[in-house]
Amino acid sequence: MTDQDDALYGIKHLTPAECWDAIRSAEVGRLGVIIDGRPEIFPVNYTVDGETVVFRTGEGTKLDGALSGNPVVFEVDGLDPESKRAWSAVVKGEAGMPESTRDIVETLELPIFPWQGGIKSRYVRIVPDEVTGRRFRVQAGGAATPRR
Amino acid sequence: MTDQDDALYGIKHLTPAECWDAIRSAEVGRLGVIIDGRPEIFPVNYTVDGETVVFRTGEGTKLDGALSGNPVVFEVDGLDPESKRAWSAVVKGEAGMPESTRDIVETLELPIFPWQGGIKSRYVRIVPDEVTGRRFRVQAGGAATPRR
Numbered sequence: 001m002t003d004q005d006d007a008l009y010g011i012k013h014l015t016p017a018e019c020w021d022a023i024r025s026a027e028v029g030r031l032g033v034i035i036d037g038r039p040e041i042f043p044v045n046y047t048v049d050g051e052t053v054v055f056r057t058g059e060g061t062k063l064d065g066a067l068s069g070n071p072v073v074f075e076v077d078g079l080d081p082e083s084k085r086a087w088s089a090v091v092k093g094e095a096g097m098p099e100s101t102r103d104i105v106e107t108l109e110l111p112i113f114p115w116q117g118g119i120k121s122r123y124v125r126i127v128p129d130e131v132t133g134r135r136f137r138v139q140a141g142g143a144a145t146p147r148r
Numbered sequence: 149m150t151d152q153d154d155a156l157y158g159i160k161h162l163t164p165a166e167c168w169d170a171i172r173s174a175e176v177g178r179l180g181v182i183i184d185g186r187p188e189i190f191p192v193n194y195t196v197d198g199e200t201v202v203f204r205t206g207e208g209t210k211l212d213g214a215l216s217g218n219p220v221v222f223e224v225d226g227l228d229p230e231s232k233r234a235w236s237a238v239v240k241g242e243a244g245m246p247e248s249t250r251d252i253v254e255t256l257e258l259p260i261f262p263w264q265g266g267i268k269s270r271y272v273r274i275v276p277d278e279v280t281g282r283r284f285r286v287q288a289g290g291a292a293t294p295r296r
Contacts, residue, residue, distance in 0.1 A: 008265070008266075009264065009265030009266045010265060011264065011265070011266070028225065028227075030178050030189055030223060030225075032178075032180045032187035032188065032189040033187055034182060034185075034186075034187050037182075037218075037219075038182075038218075038219045038221070038240070039180035039181055039182050039187050039188075039218075039219065039220060039221045040180065040187075040221055040238075041178055041180040041189060041221050041222075041223035041238065042223075043223065043225045043236045070185075070186075070187075071185075071186045071187065072187060073186070073187045073188055073189050074189075075178060075189035075190075075191065077176065077178075077191045079176075079263075086263050086264070088191045090188075090189065092186070113287070114287065115227075115234050115284070115286040115287060116157065116159065116234070116284050116286075116287070117156070117157030117158060117159070117284065117285075117287050118157045118159070136263070136264050136265065137265075138263040138264075139261070139262065139263060139264070139265050
C-alpha cells in the first residue's frame with residue numbers, strides 16, 4: 001500500500017521505540033525460522049532486554065531452527081479492546097545463545113517465565129537488524145470490500 | 149521432549165479435529181512464509197472453510213510470499229483465562245488462490261472480515277499437509293527452572 005492508502009485507512013507506522021513499548025506490553029510472541037527449507041512458527045514467552053528479545057527453550061527443533069545461522073523473525077500483535085486499535089510489531093535479525101560469562105549471568109537473571117512446563121535450559125537472544133510495527137483501527141464490518 | 153515429559157508437564161497433543169475447533173475459535177493467526185531466503189510472519193484475519201484456512205490480502209509481499217510456491221505455515225494460539233490453559237495449532241501446507249469459477253464464487257461468500265482497512269481483493273487458501281496442536285496448563289511461576 002502507498003502512504004496515501006495508509007492515511008486513508010488509519011494505519012500508523014510505529015517508530016522503533018513505539019515498537020519496543022508494544023513488544024514489552026505482551027507476553028507471547030511468535031518465532032519464525034526456516035527448518036529444512038520450510039517456514040516454521042513457534043509461540044514463545046519472552047522478555048525484552050535492552051533492544052533484544054530473549055526467550056527460553058529446551059533442546060529440539062525450535063532451538064536448532066533458531067540457531068541454524070539463518071535469519072529469524074519474531075512477531076507480536078495485540079488488540080486494545082477499548083480503543084479498538086490493533087497493533088503488530090516484527091523484529092528481524094539473528095538469534096544466538098549467550099556466550100560470555102557476563103552475558104550468561106545477566107541472561108539467567110532475566111524474568112522469563114515460560115507458560116509451558118518442561119526443562120527449558122537454553123536461553124536464546126534475538127539481536128535485531130530491523131524493527132517495524134504498525135497500529136490501526138479495527139474495521140467494524142471488515143475491510144473495504146473489493147469490487148466484484 | 150518425550151511422551152513421558154509431555155505427561156509430566158501436562159501437555160496434551162490435539163487431534164486434527166481438536167486443532168480445527170481451536171483454530172475456528174480465534175480470529176487472528178500468523179502466516180509464515182519465506183521471502184528471499186528469510187522467514188517472514190504476517191498477522192492475518194482468517195476463516196476456516198472445511199479443512200482449509202482462507203484469508204484476504206492486497207497486492208504486496210504477503211501475497212507474493214504466500215504464492216511463491218514455497219511451503220507456508222499458519223499458526224494460531226490462545227489462552228483460556230478461566231481454565232488457565234494455553235493452546236496452539238499449526239497448519240503446514242501450500243497456499244493458492246481460488247482458480248475455478250465455482251471456487252471463486254464460493255470463496256467470495258466466506259465471512260472474512262480483515263481488521264485492517266485497505267483493498268484486500270485477493271483470497272488465499274491454505275491447503276494443509278499437516279495440522280498439529282497442543283494444549284497445556286499455564287505454569288503459575290514459570291516453567292521448571294534450569295539447574296545452575
